[in-house]
Amino acid sequence: MYIKSNKGGPPPYPPGPRGLPLVGNLPFLDPELHTYFATLARRHGPIFKLWLGNKLGIVISSSALARQVLKDQDTTFANRDVPIAGLVGTYGGRDIVSNPYGPEWRMLRKVCALKMLNNTTLDSVYDLRRRQLRETVGYMYNRVGSPLNIGEQMFLTILNVITNMLWGGTVQGNERSSLGAEFRQVVSEMTGLLGTPNLSDFYPGLARFDLQGIEKKMNGLARKFDKIFDVIIDQRLKIDGEGGNKTGDKDFLQFLLQLKEEGDSKTPLTMIHVKALLMDMVVGGSETSSNSIEFAMVEVMNKPEILRKAQQELEEVVGKDKIVEESHIHKLPYLYAVMKEVLRLHPALPLLVPHCPSETCTVGGFTIPKGARVFVNVWEVHRDPSVWGKCSGIQSGEVLEWQMGLQWK
Ligand code: HEM
Numbered sequence: 058m059y060i061k062s063n064k065g066g067p068p069p070y071p072p073g074p075r076g077l078p079l080v081g082n083l084p085f086l087d088p089e090l091h092t093y094f095a096t097l098a099r100r101h102g103p104i105f106k107l108w109l110g111n112k113l114g115i116v117i118s119s120s121a122l123a124r125q126v127l128k129d130q131d132t133t134f135a136n137r138d139v140p141i142a143g144l145v146g147t148y149g150g151r152d153i154v155s156n157p158y159g160p161e162w163r164m165l166r167k168v169c170a171l172k173m174l175n176n177t178t179l180d181s182v183y184d185l186r187r188r189q190l191r192e193t194v195g196y197m198y199n200r201v202g203s204p205l206n207i208g209e210q211m212f213l214t215i216l217n218v219i220t221n222m223l224w225g226g227t228v229q230g231n232e233r234s235s236l237g238a239e240f241r242q243v244v245s246e247m248t249g250l251l252g253t254p255n256l257s258d259f260y261p262g263l264a265r266f267d268l269q270g271i272e273k274k275m276n277g278l279a280r281k282f283d284k285i286f287d288v289i290i291d292q293r294l295k296i297d298g299e300g301g302n303k304t305g306d307k308d309f310l311q312f313l314l315q316l317k318e319e320g321d322s323k324t325p326l327t328m329i330h331v332k333a334l335l336m337d338m339v340v341g342g343s344e345t346s347s348n349s350i351e352f353a354m355v356e357v358m359n360k361p362e363i364l365r366k367a368q369q370e371l372e373e374v375v376g377k378d379k380i381v382e383e384s385h386i387h388k389l390p391y392l393y394a395v396m397k398e399v400l401r402l403h404p405a406l407p408l409l410v411p412h413c414p415s416e417t418c419t420v421g422g423f424t425i426p427k428g429a430r431v432f433v434n435v436w437e438v439h440r441d442p443s444v445w446g447k448c449s450g451i452q453s454g455e456v457l458e459w460q461m462g463l464q465w466k
Contacts, residue, residue: 081108091407110259152333407436
């Protein structure tokens, strides 16, 4: 691509559609942002700009440029452009997603990746995941022949899996199910608010008026969450004070509270961090996972040939009357490829969580100013014919064969 230089000055901003004075491109946005951006990319190229009120948006739509943002310049782009609703919902941005790059950012990732989500800890909570899934399979098995709301069931199952891993073996009986229902409602409302375009984000001068009431609503939901977390943390501290739970199961909250006590004096993990991490896991992990599973079910139900092949593989590897374990996945390349294909076709966050350069930089030969909101349209990258050939994904099965060749040869 030839890019006009600015007579020895910095490269120009990327091209983009014309906007209107003051509002920029806001009035033309389609609620299905990823498909709208894909159409614009066909006209303006793999990197283009648009004005969202006073905010400059940059959209990346090719894997080569995504690599420049997410890998080659990952430190510059480590920050997120966090909407006001996101800040309010995460104790003022103290969670792993919103924290700006720095010691706290590093500390939270270290806690998550090294201490909490390592293989040993994940293995130690395997029983909690298995128990929950078996409960759901049993529930569904008993309703064979009757209509079932898969999305609803998957949401509850994943939420239960996550909350069980977070503070599992200690929340008892009825209390757990009522918490489940309350969480479901609060999580759905929160993700809805996070996805609602907010004038306060596009015109920071208007933020104090909270014209759409999004900040107020989010505040209310965050307070509900905080109360639930307080109850759960108090329960956990009480049980640990009495010598631990009866089952001996370890959960993430236990790890987090232990790490908080061990406290690194320079960048300590505080109670606010603990709660913000719980929030990330519950809000970030539930709808993403359950929507992906729902899409997988829809795709295979619409493609009986693929369903048959997956069932045949399961019968051969696991056995007809046996139960699938997580450890089987390495011997189930076809099922694995189906899941990867579903994630390609239906990425849960088609524009990721917008990134935000901490300093002005260059991507694809264009200037990206500090503070811009950078969307990486993975939905479009996943459909790039130069990467994926002329395939229609799961509809033809070609991609599955291709993926299987790549992954399992
Ligand atoms: C199918 C399931 C899931 C999908 C498709 C998914 C997708 C994503 C995506 C696209 C991002 C943003 C990446 C970026 O902007 O660069 C992300 C970040 C994140 N996800 Fe997930 N996610 C899933 C499940 C989960 C689960 C189960 C958890 C936790 C229990 C979780 C916790 C997080 C956290 C904490 C972040 C922020 C990471 C960071 O900023 O470094 N996600 N996820």
